[in-house]
Amino acid sequence: MILIGFMGAGKTTVAQTLSKSLNIPCYDLDKEIIKKIQMPLSDYFDKYGETQFRQLEHQFLLKYYSIPGVISTGGGCIENYANRAILKETSNVIYLKSNFETLHHRINNDKMSLRPIAKNRTTEELKALYMKRLIYYETCATYTIDTDTLNTQEVSDRIIAMI
Template sequence: MKAILIGFMGSGKTTIGKLLAHQLALPHIDLDDQIIAAAGCPITNIFEQHGEDYFRQLEHQLLLETLTRDGVLSTGGGTPAQATNLQVLQETATPVILLEAAADTILERVHNNHDRPLVNSLTKTDLVSLKDARRSQYHTCADLIIQTDGLSPQTIVKRILSFLKQK
């Protein structure tokens, strides 16, 4: 794996991951897509039918498998919030890049997105609380932190590429 993107939902992990992978001529791997493929149903259905514990176990298994592949990985927003995943992300030699965005930016990006099981039930206050609760996990494993508000995807990718060249 060349780079791992982490961050809260709506921070831009998938968008940036695809662009970064293209620039590096590597495949983009979205952990949520891997989970959907393995489970054979959307994430909302996994939560409804099997619960969050099952989802997190599958997520951990697929994170471990994915790290052995070449490419750019975009994780789920809650991936680093799980202790087992956080440990993996802290110990990996692959650079972990945290994409951050303000609560208003996140709400604007994910509003009415039915593929995100948490978002439609969260108020702005709830979102800020959840984001704040995950902040320390994100920061603990991040090698680079980029505040994405007001930046174009291309600018963000340039910053990541510059960082990766130094590694």
């Protein structure tokens, strides 16, 4: 199963909870990429740019999407047409949906996760990015869960009930 959604939607924490609940492996694509590149994503973005990162991200999606377990993607994974094609052909793609205000609040209050895409953007620019990606999330998802009012365990329980 693959989790998609904008940054701050809870993909990483929900994936970890699902992994424990279902006793299956968890693969966080961003963390897997960090292991490979041996540097923080923000440094990689600064050094090589977003386009290069998206190519790397695609390679990791190709590597993991067919392996049994739960995969947490980066929020921009759906920017790549080839990634969207993979997701559309895959069953159990779960879109963790939240409204922009909720996501913006989570992004601003998450001091543990430095998001390269968010660091130099205004609120208006982030909202425009969110609006641009919405259609991609919606068309790639097998299931959608609104996470605005749910905690991690509740989201995980709903996913388990759906699948």
